[in-house]
Amino acid sequence: MPLKGLKVRIYPNKAQKIKIKMNFGYNRFVWNQMLNMLIERYKNNPKAPFLNAYALNTLLPALKREYLWLKDAESTSLQATNHDLIEAYKKFFNEHKGFPKFKSKKFLKQSYQSKCVNKNIKQVGAKYIKLPKLGILRFKSGRPIPDKIKSVTIKQSFTGKYYAVLLVECENQAFEKTNQQIGLDMGVQDLLVYSDGTKVPTIRFDKRLAQRKHYWEKRLARRRLIAQKEIAWDKHNKVLNPRVLSDFVNYRKAKVMVAKYNEKIANQRNNYLHQLTTKLVKQYDVIAIEDLKTKNLLHNHKLARAIANQAWRELRRMLSYKCEWYGKQLIVVNPYKTSQICSHCGHDDGKHPLDVREWTCPSCHHHHDRDVNAAKNILTIGLGQALVKELSPLLLRLRTKKQVCNVPRSSVL
Structure with missing residues (x-):
């Protein structure tokens, strides 16, 4: 089935806003720590093979023991951060894209991604949605949310609005053929x-x-x-x-x-x-x-x-x-x-x-x-x-x- 992105606006309360900002910080910290480790590793041994996301995920438990406050983070979001970092790191060497940059809380765009595990992301009623670590939030969307959800990306705009971008599975909805070219x-x-x-x-x-x-x-x-x-x-x-x-x-x-x-x-x-x-x-x-x-x-x-x-x-x-x-x-x-x-x-x-x-x-x-x-x-x-x-x-x-x-x-x- 094709995957589609569905962007909905969410309305968190004060406690949920604090949790969202804390998760921004947790993922930003893990990105910077892992990126610094990859840079030092390359300096010490330029011929060392590329690490994959699984190798970085094995370092997360040790990082959480060193920084106890990381245990409050949404666990799958840290794994998604490692995956994105490895993909960006490989693109620099294989496709000559820009080198990954260290993240700052001053960046205008803040976001983190969570995976759907055991239906921890689902629509509750007509106006509410359940998200990991955040609980139930009110949302607004022009269409109903499908049942099969793969992941969600929480974003905050510079104007203070919060959005949830859902990666969902949808049935193939091909339009009727018109035999017209333009x-x-x-x-x-x-x-x-x-x-x-x-x-x-x-x-x-x-x-x-x-x-x-x-x-x-x-x-x-x-x-x-x-x-x-x-x-x-x-x-x-x-x-x-x-x-x-x-x-x-x-x-x-x-x-x-x-x-x-x-x-x-x-x-x-x-x-x-x-x-x-x-x-x-x-x-x-x-x-x-x-x-x-x-x-x-x-x-x-x-x-x-x-x-x-x-x-x-x-x-x-x-x-x-x-x-x-x-x-x-x-x-x-x-x-x-x-x-x-x-x-x-x-x-x-x-x-x-x-x-x-x-x-x-x-x-x-x-x-x-x-x-x-x-x-x-x-x-x-x-x-x-x-x-x-x-x-x-x-x-x-x-x-x-x-x-x-x-x-x-x-x-x-």
């Missing part, structure tokens, strides 16, 4: 342009709340300056316990308000993308999308803010897992020259400036909308890639059979 061109003025000419407009969620957000950003900057002056004054007069920025209540309030507006903008954008991608997966069986390098496009400082607001990578990620869930096909296409080749006759008209939104092919005199033409080319290339992928196993078998048939008889004898 090519998608992503842009700035229009978020998506379909190969049939439909255009999905861009909604600038960041501009809708820009005035309110700017109101609190100004106060945050002002309060930071005032706090920094008082901190400098404390150090100059050699106060025993000089204050830090987090000690100033007004500064913390402004910082949380700015974070709330950023969170609201992100939630509005994600909701819009979810509705759009679900509609696409329902209507089309094959979806061809261009592989844009957003990092390179952000070097254009005139369009960087607008490009970042589009969230093209998140759109592609949503389409990827939804196509896998619902039995549809997503094809990623290289966008090279898709906007300058005529989709009608294949003539290459050369590069056009960004302000040229329409052009006429000098070969077949067909008038094109720049984005619609690119979407048609993306669909054509995508269908070609899908055909090659389907035929490649057949061609390989035919080639092998031909080689066997062409073996000389003398060599067989």
Whole structure:
């Protein structure tokens, strides 16, 4: 059965909030201790073999005897922390990813993961959920929680909200086949342009709340300056316990308000993308999308803010897992020259400036909308890639059979 993530908001009481924060600290401490041990081990013997998660888990009892307060931690969460650390450590050597970093309580995102053992994670009634070490909490979700739960990840946002991300088993819910294909061109003025000419407009969620957000950003900057002056004054007069920025209540309030507006903008954008991608997966069986390098496009400082607001990578990620869930096909296409080749006759008209939104092919005199033409080319290339992928196993078998048939008889004898 496919595994899906279900994110629900939970409402812990004061005692449960303290337990959640303590578990954040326990897992952070174990991560840092184990990472330091791996670093020292590599320094002493660079040729030593990689340790697995089981080897780190065998060190947990000794660590708990040394630090007695670790016994209050949720045991499976410490095992999950060791597993994540080993995976990150291996990726650095095998895939040349970034080296794992030491965790700090100052990080904006805090979380820990617990495994489901003996149904210690389950829904209780219509509005409550039972979690390990926390007991029963009230939760809010748009859909009921399935019975088969693998694990739960407790998260706290910077604005003080708590979430539980449940990894659940769901039955395969494939959408009905429509025998329709579509090519998608992503842009700035229009978020998506379909190969049939439909255009999905861009909604600038960041501009809708820009005035309110700017109101609190100004106060945050002002309060930071005032706090920094008082901190400098404390150090100059050699106060025993000089204050830090987090000690100033007004500064913390402004910082949380700015974070709330950023969170609201992100939630509005994600909701819009979810509705759009679900509609696409329902209507089309094959979806061809261009592989844009957003990092390179952000070097254009005139369009960087607008490009970042589009969230093209998140759109592609949503389409990827939804196509896998619902039995549809997503094809990623290289966008090279898709906007300058005529989709009608294949003539290459050369590069056009960004302000040229329409052009006429000098070969077949067909008038094109720049984005619609690119979407048609993306669909054509995508269908070609899908055909090659389907035929490649057949061609390989035919080639092998031909080689066997062409073996000389003398060599067989």
